[in-house]
Amino acid sequence: MHIAKSHRRLALTSLRSVAAGAALAASFAPGALALDEVHLQTDWIPSGEHAAYYGAWSKGIFEKHGIDITITRGYGSGDTVTKLANGAFDFGVADFGAVLAARAKLGMPIKTIGMIYTHSPHSLFVLESSGIEDFQDLEGKRIGITPGNSHKLYFPKVAEKAGTDPSKIVWVNTDGATMAPLLIQGKLDAAPFYSIHYYYQNKAAEAAGEKIRVLPFEKVGFAIYAASLVTTDEMIEEKPELVERFLAATYEAFEWARENPEEACTLHTERVPEVAMDDCMGSLAAVNGFIFNAHSDETGLGNFSPERLAFTWAAVKEAQAIETDFDPAEALDTSLVPGE
Missing domain, CATH: 3.40.190.10 (Periplasmic binding protein-like II)
Structure with missing residues (x-):
């Protein structure tokens, strides 16, 4: 490489020399390149x-x-x-x-x-009120998912690194537009989001008296x-x-x-x-x-x-x-x- x-x-280097010559010529001509x-x-x-x-x-x-x-x-x-x-x-x-x-x-x-x-910003959002603090706490819990979502595809590797049994996770097919509201309402225990979207999702949660906790995939070594x-x-x-x-x-x-x-x-x-x-x-x-x-x-x-x-x-x-x-x-x- x-x-x-x-x-x-x-x-x-040769291309830049040609470009530099063209730019110099243009500086003496009416109008710009x-x-x-x-x-x-x-x-x-x-x-x-x-x-x-x-x-x-x-x-x-x-x-x-x-x-x-x-x-x-x-x-x-x-x-x-x-x-x-x-x-x-x-x-x-x-x-x-x-x-x-x-x-x-x-x-x-x-x-x-x-x-x-x-x-990757792959992460799961949970509510602080749920008591879920890490990936091991997700066993037996309901995680929302949309068809083909890469969070689910990558989760076995994340679970392996986190010491979580993926067979004990309950995946719930959900429409992407309803994912955050269902989490905030407590109808889901966790939802897949990019961590970069935390600010405005948490703003919605706080309006409902809740607060979101982020579980980033990267924190368990899935980088x-x-x-x-x-x-x-x-x-x-x-x-x-x-x-x-x-x-x-x-x-x-x-x-x-x-x-x-x-x-x-x-x-x-x-x-x-x-x-x-x-x-x-x-x-x-x-x-x-x-x-x-x-x-x-x-x-x-x-x-x-x-x-x-x-x-x-x-x-x-x-x-x-x-x-x-x-x-x-x-x-x-x-x-x-x-x-x-």
Whole structure:
């Protein structure tokens, strides 16, 4: 991987020289160089967890990197990777597990080009009043679930690490829209959520006189890569300089949003007025912990460790019953991540 990265950097040096010459010529010509039009689709609805993207759009961070960005909401990582592979947009935000599965099972020509979440926000929400304090306390309890939800697929591995007997869990099929209300009403003992959604779900619980406790999968050692930046093989091969600028702009957006959360959320809520300012601030603060942490300090922002990559692939392979002999390194190329 390091050799490939060196070759990529060498090629980009030539590309940058050409780009620099073009920019110099443009400085003496009337008008500016046209921006590259780029369409980014996220993984889900534009809640506060996406404030860095939408805020940076208004702030002009993408434009600074020569990109005229358009951002649209996603409908789940599986939908994002499928549409990306079919050419519906240029870049996407998708769970790395979905990228692995799409590549290993279906041969989709897509790759992760930069990690976002160093570990998964998968967690279970319980009420503090329930007395449930850890995963072992869930034995004999009712956990809500929706069809195909990855929380249930990953739970056997979590239970193994937590010392919980998964056969003693009662899974209750539930509509996703009613999951939180049923938990708050005490009709479910636990419900699967991403921990980054704690703020506004707990706000609803407190309005009913309750408080939510979070049981993160990661706390028992289930640390797998999650949200990532993705694009097609064709984009990487034919427009590596654009990929590098997109990555540079996006990681700059993350840094800017961490340092200026109020400004990021103000700009985000202007574009997405249905998101409340306090919900945005709460979600953005939670998201930052998945992007900036000891693991990203060790690997470098956007990069990965071989050990966590191997564990992620093992978890995804087991959860989705993938029998293909596949090298997970084929599903990612982080050679264009800035600063490496």
